[in-house]
Amino acid sequence: MQQPPLPSPLAAVRVAGVDKAFGDGSSRTPVLRRAALDANRGEMLLLVGPSGCGKTTLLSIIAGTLHADGGEVEVLGQRIDRLRAAQVTRFRARNLGFIFQQFNLIPTLSITENVSVPLLIQGLRPAKAERRAREMLGRVGLGDKVHLRPAKLSGGQQQRVAIARALVHDPPLVICDEPTSSLDSENGRQVMDILRSIACDPSRCVIIVTHDNRTYRYADRMAEMEDGAIRRVLASPAEIAAAHALPDGLGIANMTVHR
Amino acid sequence: MLRLALKMLFGDHAKYLMLISGITFATLLMTQGAALFCGIMSWTFSPLRNMRAHVWVTDPKVEQVNDSKPLRDTDILRVRSVDGVAWAAALYQGYNQARLVDGTFKFVTLVGLDSTTLAGAPVNLAEGRLDDLRLPNTVIIDEFGVQRFSEGRGRPVGVGDSFEINDREARIVGVCRTARSFTGGPFVFTTYDRIASYVPGQRKLLSFVLVQPAAGIAPADLARRIERETGLRAYTRTEFMWSTIWWYVRNTGIPINVGLIVLIGLVVGVAVSGQTFYSFVLENSRNLAALKAMGASTGILCLMLIVQSLAVGFIGFGIGLGLVCVIGYTVLQLGKVPFLLLWQVPVASLAAVIFISILAAVLGIWRITRLEPAIVFR
Numbered sequence: 001m002q003q004p005p006l007p008s009p010l011a012a013v014r015v016a017g018v019d020k021a022f023g024d025g026s027s028r029t030p031v032l033r034r035a036a037l038d039a040n041r042g043e044m045l046l047l048v049g050p051s052g053c054g055k056t057t058l059l060s061i062i063a064g065t066l067h068a069d070g071g072e073v074e075v076l077g078q079r080i081d082r083l084r085a086a087q088v089t090r091f092r093a094r095n096l097g098f099i100f101q102q103f104n105l106i107p108t109l110s111i112t113e114n115v116s117v118p119l120l121i122q123g124l125r126p127a128k129a130e131r132r133a134r135e136m137l138g139r140v141g142l143g144d145k146v147h148l149r150p151a152k153l154s155g156g157q158q159q160r161v162a163i164a165r166a167l168v169h170d171p172p173l174v175i176c177d178e179p180t181s182s183l184d185s186e187n188g189r190q191v192m193d194i195l196r197s198i199a200c201d202p203s204r205c206v207i208i209v210t211h212d213n214r215t216y217r218y219a220d221r222m223a224e225m226e227d228g229a230i231r232r233v234l235a236s237p238a239e240i241a242a243a244h245a246l247p248d249g250l251g252i253a254n255m256t257v258h259r
Numbered sequence: 260m261l262r263l264a265l266k267m268l269f270g271d272h273a274k275y276l277m278l279i280s281g282i283t284f285a286t287l288l289m290t291q292g293a294a295l296f297c298g299i300m301s302w303t304f305s306p307l308r309n310m311r312a313h314v315w316v317t318d319p320k321v322e323q324v325n326d327s328k329p330l331r332d333t334d335i336l337r338v339r340s341v342d343g344v345a346w347a348a349a350l351y352q353g354y355n356q357a358r359l360v361d362g363t364f365k366f367v368t369l370v371g372l373d374s375t376t377l378a379g380a381p382v383n384l385a386e387g388r389l390d391d392l393r394l395p396n397t398v399i400i401d402e403f404g405v406q407r408f409s410e411g412r413g414r415p416v417g418v419g420d421s422f423e424i425n426d427r428e429a430r431i432v433g434v435c436r437t438a439r440s441f442t443g444g445p446f447v448f449t450t451y452d453r454i455a456s457y458v459p460g461q462r463k464l465l466s467f468v469l470v471q472p473a474a475g476i477a478p479a480d481l482a483r484r485i486e487r488e489t490g491l492r493a494y495t496r497t498e499f500m501w502s503t504i505w506w507y508v509r510n511t512g513i514p515i516n517v518g519l520i521v522l523i524g525l526v527v528g529v530a531v532s533g534q535t536f537y538s539f540v541l542e543n544s545r546n547l548a549a550l551k552a553m554g555a556s557t558g559i560l561c562l563m564l565i566v567q568s569l570a571v572g573f574i575g576f577g578i579g580l581g582l583v584c585v586i587g588y589t590v591l592q593l594g595k596v597p598f599l600l601l602w603q604v605p606v607a608s609l610a611a612v613i614f615i616s617i618l619a620a621v622l623g624i625w626r627i628t629r630l631e632p633a634i635v636f637r
Contacts, residue, residue, distance in 0.1 A: 020289070059636060060633040060636050063636075064554065065551075065552050065631070065632040065633040065635075065636070066624075066631075066633045072490050083510060086556065089554055089555075089556050090554065090556075091554075092552070092553070092554040093553065093554020094554070096553075096554070098549070098552055098553060098635075100360070100549060100635050100636070101636075102635075104545055104546060104549035104635055105269060106263075106515070106543075106546050107270070108266055108267050108268075108269070108270020109263060109266055109270070110266065110273060113266065117260075117263070117550065117553060118553050118554070120263065121260065121550070121553060121554050121555050122554070125561045126262060177635075177636050193264075
């Protein structure tokens with residue numbers, strides 16, 4: 001049985017003492033309270049916790065789509081909390097891939113055009129962008145559907161399109177927000193298998209926010225959040241399996257990784 | 260990205276058709292209204308187009324060509340005495356009633372041309388000969404006159420037919436093509452000498468003096484000289500045209516009524532396009548936020564919106580202008596409705612459409628600048 005490679009010691013994400021609140025005055029609500037988190041290249045990190053604990057807010061801050069009120073946020077060696085908005089936008093375009101809960105595919109474009117969007121944002125010519133998009137769609141098993149629009153695909157297929165879009169520009173950090181919550185078991189498994197194979201790339205880090213305990217067995221590490229702070233980090237698949245009572249035989253240590 | 264922006268828009272068929280319809284309707288109203296106004300105004304100075312002369316001399320109080328205050332017969336001699344005048348000819352213009360064979364009366368614009376030179380005669384004769392006007396009791400009518408005088412008859416009137424003006428015979432010796440009159444009556448041309456018998460109640464018959472400048476003399480210079488030396492009012496053709504137009508603009512409700520049509524077109528365009536486009540942006544907020552999250556700058560998203568808005572603007576304008584041309588061609592064939600599509604009208608409409616498109620885009624841009632990419636994580 002193949003063992004997953006050890007995570008690279010180079011941190012992809014380092015969050016320290018991050019605070020975030022919404023609202024003003026008496027309606028001001030703290031969402032993050034000195035949150036701290038590390039994620040390494042070559043690993044899949046799950047961020048779990050009850051609804052309202054601040055997972056999505058922390059994810060947004062890591063992604064640079066939300067600005068923290070305080071603390072340090074370092075992504076791929078860059079202190080994004082010190083960058084201007086336009087610089088963060090350019091950084092995101094080059095270095096981050098996103099997989100959203102609702103897929104967020106543009107319905108009037110073909111899946112090839114949807115996947116080519118990150119490349120077009122970076123200024124690649126349309127013909128070249130679409131060629132690379134078709135290649136990526138082939139790698140996620142949708143090579144025979146490149147001309148279809150998202151509405152013609154199942155939920156699982158649409159999420160695979162979203163994965164292809166997230167990876168087409170080869171980003172070192174992939175951020176996933178509830179990637180399996182809209183999917184049935186079989187489709188969810190297929191999506192997680194693909195994400196797991198992505199995480200095995202030593203140059204890449206995958207961070208997943210999820211409620212879905214079916215995904216726990218795919219993680220290298222798991223950070224548990226509560227009340228705006230990281231309460232516990234389970235540092236290995238064995239700890240995750242033990243903490244969440246996964247049945248024997250599950251967990252990435254016992255998975256066959258498809259490359 | 261701009262190509263994708265257009266695909267996003269064209270793929271939303273309902274919004275796209277709504278936007279196109281709004282711009283098309285706005286273009287139609289604005290262009291049609293303006294063409295109607297230009298057509299009406301062109302009818303107001305139709306005598307200048309029908310009786311061509313470089314300089315028109317008239318009473319100092321006359322401001323527009325459909326009005327006339329009779330001059331003294333000696334005034335024509337005074338005009339001829341001005342240095343730079345090659346020739347000056349008398350012209351009568353008045354509104355009279357023609358009595359047809361069946362006893363009905365038709366309102367006509369009677370024109371009396373200088374008997375010797377026939378200066379100011381219509382240049383486009385469809386039937387007959389201009390020289391036949393020198394025969395007794397003869398007239399030339401225009402094609403609109405043929406149409407009006409033929410109503411109720413078994414056949415159209417033509418050369419050889421007769422009618423009466425003030426109990427005097429008027430025998431048709433020619434049919435000409437003229438520009439339609441604003442006053443609504445057909446033009447009837449005869450000689451100045453014969454006018455006294457057709458309008459016996461008038462003591463003074465001289466309406467205008469038509470003047471030809473001598474070689475090398477500019478019409479405007481001659482007009483100013485005539486005014487200085489005679490005390491009469493002298494207009495070049497262009498000056499008289501604009502004076503006539505402005506008189507109708509100041510003294511009638513035409514500009515207000517037509518202006519309202521144009522304004523309604525503009526308001527409809529802004530309202531429909533603005534609301535529909537804003538709705539389109541709202542419905543695509545998550546997609547646009549996702550693009551922002553993926554690294555599309557606010558600038559590129561704004562440019563996408565502007566391209567989308569201008570695209571529907573140009574397409575709607577093209578369709579609207581096409582419809583205006585079809586309508587214009589149809590009404591011109593009928594000949595009863597004034598319509599004149601000067602090149603300035605579509606240009607002005609296009610400017611208005613671009614304004615509408617930019618305004619619609621601004622509403623969407625305002626929305627996009629406030630869009631937080633973090634909403635895609637909710």
